[in-house]
Amino acid sequence: MKQGAPISCEFCQLRDQSSFKGLDSSELHEVSHSKTCVFFKKGQVLMHEGSRPNGVYCLHTGKTKIYRLGTEGKEQIIRFAKDGDLIGYRSLLSGENLSASISALEDTHACFVPKSTLFKMIETNPRFSLDMMKLTCHELGEAGKLITNLAQKTVRERLAEVLLIIHRTFGEDEEGNLDVSLTREEIANMVGTATESVIRLLSEFKDDGLVTIKGRKITRNDRASLVKIGNVYD
Amino acid sequence: MKQGAPISCEFCQLRDQSSFKGLDSSELHEVSHSKTCVFFKKGQVLMHEGSRPNGVYCLHTGKTKIYRLGTEGKEQIIRFAKDGDLIGYRSLLSGENLSASISALEDTHACFVPKSTLFKMIETNPRFSLDMMKLTCHELGEAGKLITNLAQKTVRERLAEVLLIIHRTFGEDEEGNLDVSLTREEIANMVGTATESVIRLLSEFKDDGLVTIKGRKITRNDRASLVKIGNVYD
DNA sequence: CGATTAATTGATACTTCTCAAATCCTGTGG
């Protein structure tokens, strides 16, 4: 992690889609001047499970995974975050240690906003406070969905759904591939299964024409069938 | 559901442990006068997944389960709630439909607090607002734990952990049994497994002296061993 | 262009689910 070129919040392209959309110009100015811009190389860890961060990151470019380590040290990916997303706020707001680690799936530029600034905004700007609450409550609903899926769906169903989630989260590159590079193991850590099971099932999906696979480049060819296989209703 | 005897928030024994602990006396008075006290018989549904409630329940006496329906109509219990707990706030705060249903595990008295009152408190009382945020963020961390457990632990491990969770949530009755009556199916819906698997494993636990079982009365005899079997670290 | 890591494939073992049948409770109405 090293200091990056400073980016001004007032002129940030992502502002309207970030959690800071509810701040007025003087507040934005304050965030902008209290923050630090940092750079993480692919694979670097932004935040460590169990630690106590002193602020949050607002992602500017890049993609990250948020994961917990299970009993055998196996990582379980809880969700992804990308540019415009705030990460690390859960621990800060609940006053607990970090419940998950965050690492960069690709080179990432992020802005570190100190705890004091975040809390000041929450206390003085009801709009921002409500937006944050809305965000956490939405996440809580998503977590409930994931819990039900992990408990009740087969690996095959979950893989189909995960492919759809990845597509929804990161979209497609110019060639139509899912716009993120994940190892088979990472996909397995999202699905909650063994790497080999992901490989076999992906291969089945390929044979059935649902996806095209060229190494880590995966194309979602048949959304409807994946929805059907994954029993995705929402 | 029928009207019950009105309970005044100002004199509610549970106030200090509820989310309303941060309200001042005039605010408490307002909550008290805007609310409605209702009674639910065992098995009744307080709130329906997919619906749009116009307020939250503050549980006064009784126990409830919060669950989602999976693909085959099988219910997945996300968590429990008991007296002093607020339920239904997630959907209200995120502005979404209810992501889960809530039903009474035993006869339950609850107070229905209208949405307008809740939002007024959030907007005018920063302490309350922060407490709510703290609550949702804590729940979010718990959800992450559950996700990891479901994805990585065996049924045996999860059952051990669930028994510990039930004990922590509801405590013991005067005979030392877990102070809640759950069917084997409900335990299975919490663990995320088949009813028969719970029965077989509970029977194993009994043979090993970890628990005592008399119908639905279960006693946790050996906490340490359950912790070990369940790989519970927190 | 190597060295290392990732991906793939096959064989096998194990966990867990499903289905069926036989008690056993529990709540309810007489």
Added chain:
DNA sequence: CCACAGGATTTGAGAAGTATCAATTAATCG
């Protein structure tokens, strides 16, 4: 209070679904 109906629990057997281990091939990064 008792008997009964219907649901809950238990047990067994067999079938799936997944994980694990090992060995090979492919891909990626410096």
